[in-house]
Amino acid sequence: MALSAIESFKVEDHVLVDTEKNTIQEHSETSKWVLSAPDPPTLWHQIVVSVRNTISHYQQWCSSLRGQHRAKVMLSFLTAIFPILDWSHSYTVTKFRNDLLAGLTIASLCIPQSIGYATLAKLDPEYGLYTSVVPPLIYAVMGTSREIAIGPVAVVSLLLSSMIQKLIDPVADPIGYRKFVFTATLFAGIFQAAFGLLRLGFFVDFLSHAAIVGFMAGAAIIIGLQQLKGLFGINHFTNHTDIISVMKSVWESVHHPWNPRNFVLGCSFFIFILLTRLLGKRNRKLYWLPAISPLISVILATVIVFVTRADKSGVNIVKHIKGGLNPISMDQIELNSPHVGALAKIGLVVAIVALTESVSVGRSFASLKGYHLDGNKEMVSLGFMNIIGSFTSCYVATGSFSRTVVNFTAGCETLMSNIVMAVTVIISLLCLTKLLYFTPTAILASIILSALPGLIDINEGYKIWKTDKVDFLACIGAFFGVMFVSVEIGLLVAVAISFMKIIMLSIGPGIETLGKLPGTNMFCDVHQYPMAIKIPGVAIVRIKSSMLCFSNANSITERVTKWITEEEAEGKRSIIQLVIIDASNLVSIDTSGIASLEKLHKNLVSSGKQLAIANPRWKVIYKLKTTNFVKRIGGRVFLTVGEAVESKLDF
């Protein structure tokens, strides 16, 4: 009853307004253009088009093959799935020489890193090596990037272990934990492939650039802290990843008798790696030195421990690494577990983080070499790689920042370098695992530590601070979230701040006053262009948002009213007779927006002013027409602000 009664009053009132004003405005030719625009596509139509585009992407591709020889169709089909069939045609011996060199270089970096990252993922060392075999091989035949080096990466390893160990204890039940890891890997692969197949590439864009910078820096510090365990040879270490728990854990272990040998060994090789990197930077010809220095460190340290039998005096060593190729793990995937929902969620988070790292590094190098990387095809390749990985004892692999740079610097030509790397790891798995028995864990810690500075990009952080303060807030929000709470919370904070910014921009947008630029017919913001001249008797406002909707409609119309009152109070020559809303940047308007415009119009009419709309866009003019708002303002809709101003002469 209540609403309908109010409604009935409103309607009567409007009828009055309509009959009064309807005849004032004679439509000019251009106004007719505005008012007679064809109807914009409906939401339903847009959804249909979007789905049809996704389907037609595949249809087009199919139809382009029709009428051709069956073998050719098959080949074309296979080439689309496996780009290797395409580039292997033009593969030459020179290219192979370059790829061989690059492949061996990244293999020497990859082996110690893989073992270290497996520890970070709370898995046995061999699982890191397994992850450097199958995924690179799959990616080599499916991927479209030429530089990405595939394998386990630090952030994903940490994320996976920190999330799964909330479901199961990796120390008490290592087999169950491994099963969960493979299941999460399968889910991550399925999500990645699904994003690609459904062409949902924009999911990766949910993490803003600023959020990634902050998240990576925070994760690097957390990963560094985790290495204190290996570096100090601490046996009882916390399961939490935040800085406070870790520092407490380190502090407590200092009170116990501890062995400084681990620390000395780790630190000296850490310094060695940093020195080789410095040398590599000074002299471009020595680029291979920083790349192979981790392997040299491993060999040297292992020899030292073996010769001195330092393991007996307290130096922690890797001990047994299971040799042999990847065992099949298909039977270890637990889809009937009660935790399957939680594992799917973990898979989703890990999938997005892994995609972000890989796609962003891939795109950077693609644009350096000047070719286009198809985001959706990339996701499908990474997804399949992880699905098959989960069946062959691998955990989530992705494109690694550090190894991709080394691969590029070493002069890789194609994905063949990944194949070379995988073959090298296979050989190590078959023959060399026994040799790693005496490798001290402190060395692995120092190798991981040496890879971390690349993840902390202070310059970029400063650039973000200079460009956009809210972006910077998302950046440090992610950074502190990761450091002080947990990896997931850090991610969540970053995503939340980023979206909050979008919402804040739409809620509190304010308005701009427009003035005429001298000598032109342009109307621009008087604050941006101080030379712009306000037209006497006319108030021209523009809304600083693309939406006039429930969240800002009331405050915007109130501001317009207030601003007009202020303008008139300032004692201008003439009182305002015409209020023009420049709607050129309004992309959409909702029911609340139209209601508030109606209220504004009514208030203006009651004080003898007129309302006009200039340059409304497609959907806006359509809605203003269907809700009869155009009629209510006496058809005062114009193509440009200039024409609207001229219309003032008519009354």
Next chain:
Amino acid sequence: MALSAIESFKVEDHVLVDTEKNTIQEHSETSKWVLSAPDPPTLWHQIVVSVRNTISHYQQWCSSLRGQHRAKVMLSFLTAIFPILDWSHSYTVTKFRNDLLAGLTIASLCIPQSIGYATLAKLDPEYGLYTSVVPPLIYAVMGTSREIAIGPVAVVSLLLSSMIQKLIDPVADPIGYRKFVFTATLFAGIFQAAFGLLRLGFFVDFLSHAAIVGFMAGAAIIIGLQQLKGLFGINHFTNHTDIISVMKSVWESVHHPWNPRNFVLGCSFFIFILLTRLLGKRNRKLYWLPAISPLISVILATVIVFVTRADKSGVNIVKHIKGGLNPISMDQIELNSPHVGALAKIGLVVAIVALTESVSVGRSFASLKGYHLDGNKEMVSLGFMNIIGSFTSCYVATGSFSRTVVNFTAGCETLMSNIVMAVTVIISLLCLTKLLYFTPTAILASIILSALPGLIDINEGYKIWKTDKVDFLACIGAFFGVMFVSVEIGLLVAVAISFMKIIMLSIGPGIETLGKLPGTNMFCDVHQYPMAIKIPGVAIVRIKSSMLCFSNANSITERVTKWITEEEAEGKRSIIQLVIIDASNLVSIDTSGIASLEKLHKNLVSSGKQLAIANPRWKVIYKLKTTNFVKRIGGRVFLTVGEAVESKLDF
């Protein structure tokens, strides 16, 4: 290492581009205007201004009083807080006659409704009456609306009980439950007053119009279902509010022996009330009939039960209502309870819903009578009213839809009608509570039922469907959420869908192609204006969003690239040499947005095309300048698209 390496490659590349192109563009006068705009206010500056505005609102008011006589200052101060001091000066006997009539009319509606709503809030009937005494009196001296009728309302009563009974059982521990109700009321009042004092009126706008329509309709149905308890005389009724639990409860009670007398009594008076409403609508002179018919029903039904002693044969009656004025309840407020956090949350939700109802109904009538309602002052008044209410045994009161309409129709002039109503309720509390002993509960149920149709606004729902499909989704989301899950979930769904829409509009915005309108210098969307002509060799695009940010930057630049390829593939006369981005509707750009523009520029340069920006806004041009993007595109920034097109002749 990784990122910095990529960065160093990028920088070298850009230096190359810069030196190549820097000299191409001679800046025209208007381009200089664009490039030499003053720096826009920083975020920090904006925050300072916003805080200063809030403070200066009070300062201005204080300084306007400075230098005046102390008594005058005091009076002015008091008038600002208590508008009654203002309007009581010009109060006349004629006005009082009208207010007296309106006050008595709403009192006759208010007494049975208050008792019914108290039952809905799971409180004893007298608490409903208490809530119709103190809050209207406080609002009468502080409020700025002239029509709002204050008191308990159905939706707030339901919301309060459905949320608090999750913390405590109202049947097992009615005293503890009441304490929680008063505490939540205090919090609601504090939040409302704080919103007003801090000028955070936009908080109320978080509930979109569409969401409110859906929520109210769902709540009306839920409230109606709750009345089945009274109407059927069911003793064991579910505590859940969703439709399934309630229908199950009703179904089970039908299997037990039940007393049809309650139902017959309730239904017959329900029909009576509806008939009087019909009469009132037909004949405007009989407007008082539907307003007092609830009171007539109560009196008639009470007499019938008293005479026939039907309560002995199973008709449920109200029984004892405690007489006397509001007892003090300050000692019953539990700020040390472990549930205090939960109660504060309940207070916040209830505060927003109550404000929404009151402010929207107040604004509707204010705009009908042509005066402005200050949203912030309203919130302060409603807040204080509830704070003092919580000290005097009242639960959350707000402006009631149905009684405000009756108040307006009855010809109220000022808030005096609320005072008359409160005095009438006081008299009833002092003298008449004993007479209500035999009032059948079925009558109260039928009175509440008769007030519900006004909350269901099918016309408005249809209008929303016609205007905006996503808005409609928020509307039915709220409706079904309330009906099938719970009141809070319904609200949450509505808010979530509304914000999701904002985010979706920013994520998947797409681009528009612009063409020149014949005979003008305007460039518009070629789909909106089919007569627009594309310029050969030039591609002009506009982004359908006010933000180029992390969530859409990649997809937009990819679309631009794809669209250019398609345009060239279609066999146009000339290949595209210049790509113009019309940035006139871009309000903000973030680091991801700039990064993607840089990538786009690089791709275009590599295929021999140029990129130009037309009409960038304040913050956008500032950021493009500070990040050196303007330099990178050779200063190709123009005031209008037309000038950008003309610049093509230069190269």
